[in-house]
Amino acid sequence: MAMRILFVCTGNTCRSPMAEAMLRSMAEGRGFPVEVRSAGVSTVNGLPVSAHASKVLADRKVAYDGRSSAISGEAVGWADLILTMTVSHKRMLLERFPEAVNKTHTLKEFVDRDSSVLSDLEEVERLYSELHMKAALGEQLGEAERTRLLELERRIPSFDIADPFGGSLEEYHSCANEIEDALRRLLDKLQEMQGQDEGEVEGANEGKDEGGKDEGKNIGNEGKNKSEVEGSEGDDKGEKGEFEGKDGNKDD
Known part of the structure; x- marks a missing residue:
């Protein structure tokens, strides 16, 4: 089952859309199953991604045609993991959705x-x-x-990824580089976690298989013992019959 990841920033037009698009592309390149969305803590629905963010993604040959989304209870409930761009975003989100505390982190904090x-x-x-x-x-x-x-x-240390909004194209490229480095470590961590989970499942299945073998062996032994007992009883009955027959012939 694919992990569901939600990236959060302020307006959902710069940092979090870049993180969403880049993670989707990077995960696909690794063959790692993931579903990705993004949202903003102070935005409205339907705004286009900033021109510089769009240019940065195009330069990296990463496709993105999404529009801004305001953070919502539905998005928070959908996510398995929520990664914010700054500590401030994290606090703002948790003030509104305290139930998400165990799955909400800043991106850089989570990979540290x-x-x-x-x-x-x-x-x-x-x-x-x-x-x-x-x-x-x-x-x-x-x-x-x-x-x-x-x-x-x-x-x-600062776990914030600075907002490039209003800055130059170079600042957007710098921001994207910072996000990309964190995403690379994020995928490393998620794949490591997936490997550990698969190992635990395999171990549990092996334990079940061994238990089944032991149970089958015990049942087989029980059957063997039962047959031996029944055979022994049959021999005893046969011997008893033969003895009684001899006694009868003697009386005649």
Whole structure:
């Protein structure tokens, strides 16, 4: 079954459409099954992709004829994995769809393999969740928590892909290169995850096969033992009959 991936940016006319189109093309080249869509957190439906983004995709011989889509509950529910272009997009999406927290990441965060960085990110997200909760109650984070949040944000590398909107064609090419590098690592990770899942399924099937063999062997042994017992009983009956016959002849 193909994985469903949703890319999210602001207007859904630059970064996320480029990511959508490039991933679809790259995955097809690898023979990896995937369904891809994109959306924006601050847009309306039906806007065309920006001229520079269209040019960048054409230069890479990547086809795209989509139009903008505003983020929706339907799109969030459809996706197996939601990848945003910035941390801000991620927070905006989760404020509206908190149920998607376990499948929503920034693109660069998702492909990063540094466990220490990921641990810092989890702590930042926890502190921001507390901040939003306290703000709703008219409260504030404590001094120690604010200091810790600032410290974490300073040392965590940027997981944002900068918005090229309004920039030059060169800036769009630079943005596309950054996205492409992340997509290459994304496909590597997804294929690795798929290999692990297939290995677990094969292992489970092998266990079932071995169990079936053992069960068949046990049933065979039971049948063999039953036959031997019945044969033995038959021999006993035969011997008994022969003995009784001899006794009868003696009486005559």
